[in-house]
Amino acid sequence: MLDDQLKQQLSSYLQLLQQPVVFTLDAGSSANGTKVRDFLNEVAALSPKLSIVEGHLKRQPSFTLDAQGEAPSGITFAGIPLGHEFESFVLALLQVSGHAPKISEKVRQQIEAIDQDLHFETFASLSCHNCPDVVQALDIMSLLNPHITHTMIEGGMFQDEAEANDIMAVPTVFLNGEEWHNGRATLEQLVNKAQGKAAVAAVNDDVSDKTYDVLIIGGGPAAGSAAIYSARKGLSTAVVADHIGGQPLETVGIENLIGTDYIEGEQLMQNIRTQMTKYKVTLIDGQTVTGLTAGSPVQVQLKGDTTLKGRTVIIATGAHWKNIGVPGEQEFRNKGVAYCPHCDGPLYKGKNVAVIGGGNSGIEAAIDLAGIASHVSVLEFGPKIGADAVLVEKARSLANVDLITNAQTTSIEGDGRVNGLVYTDRLSGDSKSLAVDGIFVQIGLVPNTGWLSECLDMDKQGQIIVDEKGATSLANVFAAGDCTNSAYKQIIISMGSGATAALGAFDALAREVTVKA
Known part of the structure; x- marks a missing residue:
C-alpha cells in the first residue's frame, strides 16, 4: 500500500516521534477494514514507538491516535489517510507524540478557553486540496482541548454515509451531528466560528x-x-x-x-x-x-x-468560475452542482455526471472524471469543442465520455440533490434531458x-x-x-x-x- 518512496519519507518523519503512539483500530469485517489494517501494520512496522491495539469505535473501519499513557487526543481517521490527507496523518502523529502545533499563543489560548463539548466530523476526499487545511485545524483543536474531538471521514470509503448526509462537496464539516461548515478555512477562522464569532483570521x-x-x-x-x-x-x-x-x-x-x-x-x-x-x-x-x-x-x-x-x-x-445562470444552479450548489472536479469527483464514483463547457478546463475535467464516474457527458454551447486537440483526442478515446456540441443548458433538476439537467439542441431547437447525479461547471472565469x-x-x-x-x-x-x-x-x-x-x-x-x- 505504501510504496518505497513514501515509506522512506515516513520513516524520516517517524524518527522525530517524542513518545510512543498507540493506534486503536476498529477494522470491522469488510474488505476496506482489511485495507486499513494493512495500512496501519505497514506504518507501525517503520518505528518501535508505534503500536496497534483493537478497540470499538463509532465507524468501521477507523482508528484513533493517542500518546501512550496519556489522555485521548480526540483525533480519529475513518478510512485511509493517503493522498492529500497523508500530510494530515503525519502531522497528527507528530503532534500526538509531543510536538507542539506551530500556532500563535493567542490562538492556542482561544482553543483552550472553549468550555463546551464540540464533536467535529469532516467529510473529505483524498484528492481534495482544500480538505487538509480544515482537517489539520480541527485535529489541532482536538489535541489542545479535551472538550473537542475530530474525525476525518474519507468520503470514497464511506460513500453510503456521505450520500445519506447529502455530502456532494468537500470538505463538509458536521458539528455535534449538524452540518456546520463547507469549504476551505484557516485554523483562526474555525476557532472564531466555534466561539460564535465572525470567521475572520486575526492579523498580528x-x-x-x-x-x-x-x-x-x-x-x-x-x-x-x-x-x-x-x-x-x-x-x-x-x-x-x-x-x-x-x-x-x-x-x-x-x-x-x-x-x-x-x-x-x-x-x-x-x-x-x-x-x-x-x-x-x-x-x-x-x-x-x-x-x-x-x-x-x-x-x-x-x-x-x-x-x-x-x-x-x-x-x-x-x-x-463563471456561473451558468440557469434555474437550479444555486439551489443545488454543493448538492450536485460543483466547480472543482479534482476535489469533488471522488464523491461521484460509479455515477453519471455532466461537465458544462468544452474548453481546456472542461475536457480536462471530463478526462479526470472518466476514471471515477460511470459516464461523463460534456455539453458545449458552441458548434465545436474548443479544447486543445490533444485533449479532445484523449476524451474521444474514452468509451464512457460523450461530447455534445450546440447544447444550451436551460435548467438543473433535482429533489434535494441533482438528478438531471435539461438542455436545448441549438440546431434542432429540441429540448433534451440527461439523468445525472452531478454537474461540473467549467465555462470560464x-x-x-x-x-x-x-x-x-x-x-x-x-x-x-x-x-x-x-x-x-x-x-x-x-x-x-x-x-x-x-x-x-x-x-x-x-x-x-x-x-x-x-x-x-x-x-x-x-x-x-x-x-x-
Missing part, C-alpha cells in the same frame, strides 16, 4: 503596523511571481490573500509550462510558496480584502477592520474585482485596465494576472504579468526616491 500588530514597499493582493501565480521579483529587488514585500494557491489548486496537471513537462497545480504553488518564504516575503493568509484607498501610502482594508499599508500595491486577485467598486478603471467585464508596465489608473497601484484585461488567461502569462507589475512598482519607487533626492 507587527504585520498590520508596517508599511511595505510592495503589498500584493492575491495568492495565485501572478501574486507569487510579483512577490519573488519584488523581494529579489530588496523591497519589503507582503502577500495578503484568502488562501495561497489560487486557481492552479484546481488544476490536476499542467503540461504547457515552458521548461516543465508536467507538474500538478498544487505542487507548482507549493514551489512558489517555498520560494516566497526563501526570499522573506510576509504571507498574510486567510484574509478577505474589502477595499482600497489611494494615497501615500496606499491603504488596503481587510474584513474585520484591519488596514494594511503599502508604498505600492499590486492587485493579483485572479478570477473564479469572472475576475475577482467586485470589492474594488469604482476606485480604478475597469472594462465592462470588470477586468482591471493596465498599461505595458502593469500600472492601473491609480498612482502606485499595479495589477497582474487574470483580474486584468490581459488577452489570454494562462498560468505562464499570469507569471509574466506579475513580474512586469513588480518591475513597474520597483521603477515607481526608484523614481520617487530620485525625485525626493
Whole structure:
C-alpha cells in the first residue's frame, strides 16, 4: 500500500516521534477494514514507538491516535489517510507524540478557553486540496482541548454515509451531528466560528503596523511571481490573500509550462510558496480584502477592520468560475452542482455526471472524471469543442465520455440533490434531458474585482485596465494576472504579468526616491 518512496519519507518523519503512539483500530469485517489494517501494520512496522491495539469505535473501519499513557487526543481517521490527507496523518502523529502545533499563543489560548463539548466530523476526499487545511485545524483543536474531538471521514470509503448526509462537496464539516461548515478555512477562522464569532483570521500588530514597499493582493501565480521579483529587488514585500494557491489548486496537471513537462497545480504553488518564504516575503493568509484607498501610502482594508499599508500595491486577485445562470444552479450548489472536479469527483464514483463547457478546463475535467464516474457527458454551447486537440483526442478515446456540441443548458433538476439537467439542441431547437447525479461547471472565469467598486478603471467585464508596465489608473497601484484585461488567461502569462507589475512598482519607487533626492 505504501510504496518505497513514501515509506522512506515516513520513516524520516517517524524518527522525530517524542513518545510512543498507540493506534486503536476498529477494522470491522469488510474488505476496506482489511485495507486499513494493512495500512496501519505497514506504518507501525517503520518505528518501535508505534503500536496497534483493537478497540470499538463509532465507524468501521477507523482508528484513533493517542500518546501512550496519556489522555485521548480526540483525533480519529475513518478510512485511509493517503493522498492529500497523508500530510494530515503525519502531522497528527507528530503532534500526538509531543510536538507542539506551530500556532500563535493567542490562538492556542482561544482553543483552550472553549468550555463546551464540540464533536467535529469532516467529510473529505483524498484528492481534495482544500480538505487538509480544515482537517489539520480541527485535529489541532482536538489535541489542545479535551472538550473537542475530530474525525476525518474519507468520503470514497464511506460513500453510503456521505450520500445519506447529502455530502456532494468537500470538505463538509458536521458539528455535534449538524452540518456546520463547507469549504476551505484557516485554523483562526474555525476557532472564531466555534466561539460564535465572525470567521475572520486575526492579523498580528507587527504585520498590520508596517508599511511595505510592495503589498500584493492575491495568492495565485501572478501574486507569487510579483512577490519573488519584488523581494529579489530588496523591497519589503507582503502577500495578503484568502488562501495561497489560487486557481492552479484546481488544476490536476499542467503540461504547457515552458521548461516543465508536467507538474500538478498544487505542487507548482507549493514551489512558489517555498520560494516566497526563501526570499522573506510576509504571507498574510486567510484574509478577505474589502477595499482600497489611494494615497501615500496606499491603504488596503481587510474584513474585520484591519488596514494594511503599502508604498505600492499590486492587485493579483485572479478570477473564479463563471456561473451558468440557469434555474437550479444555486439551489443545488454543493448538492450536485460543483466547480472543482479534482476535489469533488471522488464523491461521484460509479455515477453519471455532466461537465458544462468544452474548453481546456472542461475536457480536462471530463478526462479526470472518466476514471471515477460511470459516464461523463460534456455539453458545449458552441458548434465545436474548443479544447486543445490533444485533449479532445484523449476524451474521444474514452468509451464512457460523450461530447455534445450546440447544447444550451436551460435548467438543473433535482429533489434535494441533482438528478438531471435539461438542455436545448441549438440546431434542432429540441429540448433534451440527461439523468445525472452531478454537474461540473467549467465555462470560464469572472475576475475577482467586485470589492474594488469604482476606485480604478475597469472594462465592462470588470477586468482591471493596465498599461505595458502593469500600472492601473491609480498612482502606485499595479495589477497582474487574470483580474486584468490581459488577452489570454494562462498560468505562464499570469507569471509574466506579475513580474512586469513588480518591475513597474520597483521603477515607481526608484523614481520617487530620485525625485525626493
